[in-house]
Every structure is written in C-alpha cells, then in structure tokens.
Amino acid sequence: MTEHLDVAKLQRRLAEFAAARNWQPFHTPKNLVSALSVEASELVEIFQWLTPEESARVMDDPETAHRVSDEVADVLAYLLQLCEVLGIDPLAALHAKIDRNERRFPAP
Secondary structure (H helix, E strand, O other), X not given: OOOOOOHHHHHHHHHHHHHHOOOHHHOOHHHHHHHXXXXXXXXXXXXXXXXXXXXXXXXXXXXXXXHHHXXXXXXXXXXXXXXXHHOOOHHHHHHHHHHHHHHHOOOO
C-alpha cells in the first residue's frame, strides 16, 4: 500500500464527487447496498470460471489486474458511502467483528 488508509478522507472525497454531480438524493442506503452488490458481483464475474491456480495468478495479466483493481475500488467506494450514510465507522466495525470472531473461534 502506498499510503496510510484514511477512511474519513476517502469518504469526504466521495461525498464531494457526489455533491458536485447532485447525486446525493440517490445515495440512499437501499440504493448504495444494491450498487455494492452489483459491483461485488462484477468482481466475482472475473474469477467465476478460473481454477484456484488461475485465480491466484489473476494479477499477473495487466488487463485483468486493471479490471480487478477497478472492481475492488467500486466495491470499496460503495461500502464507504454506505457507512457514511448510516453513520458506521467501518474500521471500528471491523475491529469489533475481529474481536467477536477471536472469541468465537479461538486459536488451537
């Protein structure tokens, strides 16, 4: 990773992008979840018929790597926008989930 993940900065940039195009009325939780699902499905589509070995090498092909990166960006963008609209701190939510999973699934 080339820089520290600044979620708040990314959320502000996404909000500014949407505001400049007057898209905020469309950024309801329902619409954002739907868009997130579509983008996640587009990511799945890239891997759908690959063998496990092929999927492990997907970033070796520049064209495919670009598609994967774009879809990952789309998924992250919609997820961050959803968190912003719902007032969820995504990093705090992730930390809390990892804590719960560590209790549910203790290491042997």
